[in-house]
Amino acid sequence: MAKLNLNRVDMPIQDPKARGRNFSEVTLGYNPELSLEEALRCIQCPKPLCTQGCPVGIDIRDFIKPLREGNMEEAVRVLKSKNNLPAICGRVCPQESQCEAKCVVGKRGAPVAIGRLERFVADWEINSAYKAHVELPKPTGKRVAVIGSGPAGLTCGADLAWRGHQVTIYEALHVAGGVLVYGIPEFRLPKRIVQAEIDNIAALGVEIVLDTVVGRSVTIDELLADGYHAVFLGTGAGLPMFLNVPGENLNGIYSANEFLTRANLMKAYDFPRYDTPLKMGKRVAVVGGGNVAMDAARVALRLGAEQVYIVYRRSEVELPARHEEVEHAKEEGIIFHVLTNPVGFVGGGRGLVTGMECIRMKLGEPDASGRRRPIPMPGSEFLLPVDTVVVALGTTPNPIIAATTPGLQTTPHGTLVADEETGKTTKDRVWAGGDIVTGAATVISAMGAGKRAAASMDAFLKGGA
């Protein structure tokens, strides 16, 4: 056996200068040679630890093996038997803290680039005529309504369809995909890829009904009375949080959801070909330090901002965003103001924001989250001149469903009470999973929850109830 290469194979990437002005995908993916080279770094462990790190339990070793042998169809089959959205996960999963964190090769060097290989295999399927053939079982005659078409709902729906149940997904917006289409930008997750994955799920016989706000257009109780045997709630955590400081409602101050929805879902970057505008200035401050903040900052840059700041109250090591995203943002020229917190906004004529009042912070003792608590430093206030602000402080679940569904219990954080293993809620015949239960988390954890709920729902549906 050849000596193990301790370095992973680099993935080709767009030049930072060029990509800062276009919406094309930043990372370009492996070609066949690079994928083979990286796949050969996997030592095919007899007891692979990597799979334990994956919330949906992909048989990583077993899809890498056929990939090395050039048997792409088999690689796709193994991959898709556990994950219906591999082209998405391969791109946006926080692999470094999941599957790759467990890979044994990581003990001696860089772990196998599992996410990149997953993406390669999934993209191969999308671009080829081959379609993983799924043998659907005999229909069970049971009907399930899935609310929300984000990763949790799509995964739950697909898994139930695989088990022979008749699934209808209801979605409030005019496009399916949840955060995958309205939040995560094109340059990180091309919408063509999301659509291809959703088409595959629709091909399983899953019906997707758009333009339907459950709780308003139809209630959960009506669905249950209407012939659905069970309901899965995957409505995410879509309600934006604000800072609650003076001046926050000035013009030019957006929630990340509004900013990204206008840019991604409504395609404001292509205004006036598309009708939705997005008013953007030259100096943009994005408040927050997570993936959402990085996305908003990089979108602002691509829309023509001259200076884009990330304003974050802790220090750089505490930034919750994926390391790779922070690196990409820096390469593109985003300026980081860490240990800085906004305390108010000032505006000029016609209510437009002109400046953000900030205070410098220092780090104190660790708080409940284990991170060091930021403490304001009196007298350090200063004014940051800006004409656009994006607030990316996180989101909580939208209350419409909870408010219109008697019997559903919520936590003080507004999330739904649900069993962690099964997703069972406090209401009979209703399951839930994803961000609506955990609060804002990740694509793959939402998918894992959708999968576990599907298994529990299947047991219930087949129990003859």
Place this chain on the structure above:
Amino acid sequence: MYPIAAREELAPNIFLFRIEAPQVARKAQPGQFIMLRVDEMGERIPLTIADFDRERGTVDIVFAAVGRTTRKLAELQKGDSIANFVGPLGLPAEIGRFGTVVCVAVGYGMATMVPIARALKEAGNRVIGIAWARQGEYLFGLDRLRAACSELIVSAGNGADHSSFVIQPLRQVLQGGQPIHRVVVIGPACVMRYVSLTTKPYSIKTVVSLNPIMVDGTGMCGACRVAVGGVTKFACVDGPAFDGHLVEWDLLLARRCTYTGNEDQLSTFWQCEHCAQW
């Protein structure tokens, strides 16, 4: 796709469209709204449910063709379809037995007030309607509004104090000696503001229907945020109806103008030369 079952120009540049949307019609309540997108390139815009027919599965919308989307919509004909039509959204109007209620209807409010006035009357209220337009030709749908009210006062014209022609009849009713228990007003934001200012000294609960810029209409974006009684609310889920005495009007007016002057969009139709902020 949602077919257009009927189309009518009610007044210059003001249109009624009847849309086939059984799912919306089934649940619609007075005071709620829909979001629509005309086509694949379209923006999502909110319009109030002006009426609905549960049996036929249709929903009426009445709109002024003022900008990009509403003009594009106005070009469509009976038999054409629009891409998206979602609702009912927002909270239904509060209907109760209040006593005597004054309903002030201006602009598209002349149509969208109808189901609210009707429900109020059916709930046992005496409903006094006031309809106003700057010019007589912009008065429309008065027969339906009159039928929905117990009594309708119609006024047209523009005084020096621009809203005097709507405020005058309202003052007369307020000072007329009979007790008024509630005022409901739908119209341009400045009219709703003046009406609220007028009723404030009388301490009569005044309900306004706010129309900030919206994107999703489901509580996801925060574009529609308004300040009411010092608290930030999302008009699409907490409203659209609010207590007019508590609304921060300057903020609403400023936020609504985020996109004016930006493009080709500022139409003189809505531009109010007396607006405090210009």
